[in-house]
Amino acid sequence: MNGDLVLPDIDEEKDEGDSLEVASANAKKVTISMQYWHSGSECISEWQRPELKKLAKLINKVQGFTEASLKADPGLGWKLHSGPAKGGGFSRPTYLSKDIELSELRVDGKSRVHGALIDDIFFLVWLDRGHAVFPQKKQ
Template sequence: MSKKNRIKKPSGKNKGRQIPAQATPPLESSTDNENPSFRFTYTDENNWLLSDWKSSEINNLIQGLKKIEKYTWAQIKTHGSKKPGSLVGTGYKLISSHPSLPKNIPEDIKLSEMRIDEKKRIFGFRVDGVYYIVWFDRDHSVCPE
């Protein structure tokens, strides 16, 4: 092998230098900067069913989910208000007092509610960036305020 084709040995000049911080952003353990996706793995087959909704209500739900998908989890957590004069947003909140969950739901989940509109809600839980929908509440009857 000729000298031209040999790989040069590293010189000691770069010893002790670090890669710039901008080149290696810190790893985030949270998925709050991600947009949500929705899954139906744990949807209850006995209570608060999507099949009970009218087609116009389902259309509103789809539009609401599309709107929610545009936000990050960090934005969703702080979005929405029921104060007079405020815009109604997703209204994401954790629920501590709720009806019994289906048996296939893991015991350690934290149930939450997301507002679709003034009356309609979805209830479920978040694992990383995924929101697992458990109930479709068309008339605010799962956890009335």
């Protein structure tokens, strides 16, 4: 081989899985944006060093996922929210359309980040150290 790109013969029979592999290889990875950050909510300076390390770990991990794989990974705890946030500075920013669904990602057992996953971008809206924005319902 001399380093030239070799294309397969277009008449060559392909396995049905080939197109799926190409599609997943070309899928965009999720990025985190603070474009819709709500400054009236919890401040990042309230987080302790170990919590900040976990947040940084989550951000790095999320950026390795596609939108579909992020939603499917049980360790990230992604889920859509229904209804309004539970107060405490966590009101929906007026600049964020009501048509946009909010969701959460798990930082650790208690802490969450909330935002909107639109295509391959997670728009972070709130930090939530105490899982207070959309607390887990008691069963």
